[in-house]
Amino acid sequence: MIDKHSPLPLYFQLEEQIKKTIESKELVPGDALPSERELSENYQISRMTVRQAITNLVNKGYLFREKGKGTFVSSQKFEQSLQGLTSFTEDMLARNLKPGSKLLHFEIYPADEDIKESLNLQDDELIYKIKRLRLANEEPIAIETSYLPVKLVPGVTPDILEKSLYKYIENNLHLSIGHATQTVEAAIVNEEDSKHLKVNKGVPILLIQRETYLENGTPLEIVKSSYRADRYKFKIGIERK
Known part of the structure; x- marks a missing residue:
């Protein structure tokens, strides 16, 4: 009372x-x-x-x-720690949720200058551009656009992208994923993404960019994600030095 x-x-x-x-x-x-x-x-x-x-x-x-x-x-937000490198699939399974993906775009083409520089590629090297809608218990949570070198990660197909790309990289290609750098900022959802995420046009989202590297330091991917701010939050532990 x-x-x-x-x-x-x-x-x-x-x-x-x-x-x-x-x-x-x-x-x-x-x-x-x-x-x-x-x-x-x-x-x-x-x-x-x-x-x-x-x-x-x-x-x-x-x-x-x-x-x-x-x-x-409201439905409670999914919480993800910023202190570990996990895939979306691993993150959802850890919460006893059913992960899912809907492939929105899949393309192979020569990398443009920004992507080429970030992935340390030579001229005319090919990359994948993969855009997926990420789901938790069939609810749309995020739109994820990934860029990976074809030479480093050969054999990617739409069927593989229905599951965990990280699992394919580690278990099938035997590459060891090491670390990543990640930035998070606030943004406004655009009209196209709002339809996929089932939110109103112009609502806030969490815009996340991650650059992932193999254990030997080789750049593996660039990922740009738009997360529903009403369904997702990030947590980080901070120690006083």
């Missing part, structure tokens, strides 16, 4: 009450939250206080609003 004599703000106390009902699964994803009027009457607090608590929970991803319909419980 709300303690009006507590030093904690009333809106924060209501936030915690609502979060408890979500975390205890009294309310599950898709459930409607009681109206502002109902919450105001139930907790004997102002509607302005209720509105502030709900807005904070919307901003934190616990709730989402639908115009003219109300406020609902």
Whole structure:
């Protein structure tokens, strides 16, 4: 209940009450939250206080609003650590989720200057351009565009791309993947990607670029991914030096 004599703000106390009902699964994803009027009457607090608590929970991803319909419980975000190098397939399996891929584009062509320089290729060397929609339990999570040297990773086919590309590289080609550098920034989804990700045009996404290397330092791939910001978050541990 709300303690009006507590030093904690009333809106924060209501936030915690609502979060408890979500975390205890009294309310599950898709459930409607009681109206502002109902919450105001139930907790004997102002509607302005209720509105502030709900807005904070919307901003934190616990709730989402639908115009003219109300406020609902969000599906919880998938969390990925930035401290280990895993494939999307490995990441989903570790969460007991069913990974999936839909191939959107597959092409072999000579690398342009930027890609050629990043992958340390000679003139006219060929690369794969692979664009896939990545799924978790059949829900679209990300769009991933990969660039790999054909000479280094021969034999890639659309059938292989329906599964784990990393597994093919390590188990079939016997290459050892070593490390990667990765950047994450905020962006706005474009119209084409919004259709594949099943989000509204112009909503925020997480734009991630990764450059992956073999254990011997040879550049393996460049990956540019657009992740749904409402379904994915990244975590990193930081130590004080």
